Amino acid sequence: xxxxxxxxxxxxxxxxxxxxxxxxxxxxxxxxxxxxxxxxxxxxxxxxxxxxxxxxxxxxxxxxxxxxxxxxxxxxxxxxxxxxxxxxxxxxxxxxxxxxxxxxxxxxxxxxxxxxxxxxxxxxxxxxxxxxxxxxxxxxxxxxxxxxxxxxxxxxxxxxxxxxxxxxxxxxxxxxxxxxxxxxxxxxxxxxxxxxxxxxxxxxxxxxxxxxxxxxxxxxxxxxxxxxxxxxxxxxxxxxxxxxxxxxxxxxxxxxxxxxxxxxxxxxxxxxxxxxxxxxxxxxxxxxxxxxxxxxxxxxxxxxxxxxxxxxxxxxxxxxxxxxxxxxxxxxxxxxxxxxxxxxxxxxxxx
Numbered sequence: 001x002x003x004x005x006x007x008x009x010x011x012x013x014x015x016x017x018x019x020x021x022x023x024x025x026x027x028x029x030x031x032x033x034x035x036x037x038x039x040x041x042x043x044x045x046x047x048x049x050x051x052x053x054x055x056x057x058x059x060x061x062x063x064x065x066x067x068x069x070x071x072x073x074x075x076x077x078x079x080x081x082x083x084x085x086x087x088x089x090x091x092x093x094x095x096x097x098x099x100x101x102x103x104x105x106x107x108x109x110x111x112x113x114x115x116x117x118x119x120x121x122x123x124x125x126x127x128x129x130x131x132x133x134x135x136x137x138x139x140x141x142x143x144x145x146x147x148x149x150x151x152x153x154x155x156x157x158x159x160x161x162x163x164x165x166x167x168x169x170x171x172x173x174x175x176x177x178x179x180x181x182x183x184x185x186x187x188x189x190x191x192x193x194x195x196x197x198x199x200x201x202x203x204x205x206x207x208x209x210x211x212x213x214x215x216x217x218x219x220x221x222x223x224x225x226x227x228x229x230x231x232x233x234x235x236x237x238x239x240x241x242x243x244x245x246x247x248x249x250x251x252x253x254x255x256x257x258x259x260x261x262x263x264x265x266x267x268x269x270x271x272x273x274x275x276x277x278x279x280x281x282x283x284x285x286x287x288x289x290x291x292x293x294x295x296x297x298x299x300x301x302x303x304x305x306x307x308x309x310x311x312x313x314x315x316x317x318x319x320x321x322x323x324x325x326x327x328x329x330x331x332x333x334x335x336x337x338x339x340x341x342x343x344x345x346x347x348x349x350x351x
Contacts, residue, residue: 002264003215003240005248006208007222008190015225016185016193017079017247018178022167023087025174026158027065027073028233028251029166034062039236050161057154060132063106064151071102074241075227075249081175084159084167091152100144103151104137170232177230177254190226197228197252198238200261200351211238212261213351221248230254238351261351262344266318270341273317278302282310283333286320290330 036045064070072091076082091099107125108118119141126137139147159167185193191203200212219242227247234251235258241249274280285296293311297304311331314320319338320331 003211003213004204004208004218005194005211005221006218007220008194008209009207010222011190011226013182013186013190015247016182016190016228017225018175018182018228018230019076019079020081020171020174020178021076021078021087021229022082022084022159022163022171023091023155024073024076024229024251025167025170025231025233026155026163027069028231029163030058030062030158031065031069032233033058034065039233041233048162050158054154054157054161058158060136061151061154063126063129063133064103066106068106069239069241071105071243072099074239074251075243075246081171084164088152088156088159091155096144096148099148099152100140103148104140107137174230174232174254178228181228181230190221194250196257197250198256198261199258200238211240211351212263212348213238213240214264214348219248224248226250228252236347236351259347261347264348267341267344267348269317270319270337270344273313273319274341276310276313278306279310279314282307283314283319283338286311286331287333287335290323290325290332292328292330296331 032039032041033045033048036042065073076087078087104122104126107122122137122141123134127134136147181193181197184196191206191209194209195201195203202210202212204210219240225247227249229249229251230253231251232254235253235255237251238253239249239251241251243249274283281300281302282296285291285300291299293308294304296302296311297307300307311320311322315322315331319334321334323330323332
C-alpha cells in the first residue's frame with residue numbers, strides 16, 4: 001500500500017526545480033503550532049510569542065494547514081528564494097473567489113474536477129469542526145471577499161509578530177539544501193536524489209521509487225515537473241502535493257534522510273504475528289534467554305506443535321531469531337524489533 005513515483009527515467013532534470021518559500025514554510029510552521037506534540041515541538045510551540053487575539057484567530061483556521069492543505073501552502077510558481085512581500089502581493093492580487101476555493105480545498109473531499117467544489121460536502125465537514133468554523137466557511141463560499149482579506153491579513157500578522165525572524169535565520173540553509181538536491185538529481189539521477197530526501201523513500205528500479213505512506217497510489221512524473229521544498233517544520237511528515245496541472249510538490253525535512261521508515265507490510269506482519277493467542281507468552285519465554293520449542297512447551301504447558309508454529313511466525317515477522325545449537329534450534333527475542341514496533345507504526349502513519 002505505498003505510493004510509487006514512476007517515470008523517473010523520463011524526467012528531464014530541467015523539470016526539477018527548488019524553492020525556499022516563506023509562504024509554504026509558514027504553512028508548515030502553522031501546522032506544527034496546531035499539533036506540536038506529534039512533531040516533538042511542544043517547547044518550540046510554547047515559545048512562539050504572539051498576541052492572544054492572533055493566536056485565537058489562528059485557531060479558527062487550523063483546518064487550512066492540516067493533513068490536506070490550502071493549495072498555496074502546497075505549491076508555488078516561484079523559484080529560488082522569493083520574498084515575503086512578493087508572495088503576499090501575489091496572494092492579494094488574486095480574486096477572492098479563487099483564493100476561497102483554495103482555502104476550502106482541505107474540506108471538499110474528492111471533487112469532480114480540479115476546479116469543482118462540492119459546497120454541500122464542504123459545509124458538512126466544516127460543521128463537524130464547530131459553529132465558528134462553519135460560519136467562516138459559509139462566508140468563504142457565499143461572500144468570500146471579507147474572509148479572504150481576513151485570512152491574508154492574518155498571515156501578514158504572523159509574519160510581523162514572529163515568523164519574519166524565524167525566516168531570516170533559516171532561508172539561506174533551506175535554499176542551499178534545495179540547490180544541493182537539484183544538483184544531485186543532475187549528477188546521479190532523480191531516483192538517487194529522491195532517496196536522499198527522506199527515510200521513507202527507497203529506489204525500486206531505474207524508473208521508480210517507493211514512498212512508504214499509508215496510501216496506495218501511483219504518480220507518473222514523466223510528463224510533469226517536480227518542485228523540491230526543504231522545510232524545518234515538516235518532519236516527521238513527508239508531504240507529497242499532487243495538485244492537477246501543478247508540479248508534484250515534495251516538502252521534506254531539511255535534515256535529510258533520517259530514520260528508515262518500515263513498509264506497511266512489515267508493520268502489518270509484526271502486528272498479525274503478535275495478535276495470535278499465546279504468542280506474547282512465547283515472546284516472553286525467549287526474552288531473557290534462548291530456548292527451544294520443546295523447552296517452551298514444557299515450561300509453559302503449551303502444545304509443542306503450536307509453539308513451533310508460533311516461533312516460525314514470529315521469526316518470519318522479524319521479532320524472533322533462530323540459532324542452531326547442535327541438533328537443537330534455540331530462539332531468542334529480538335528486543336530492538338519489538339521495542340521499535342510502536343515507533344515504526346507511528347512513523348509509518350505520520351508519513
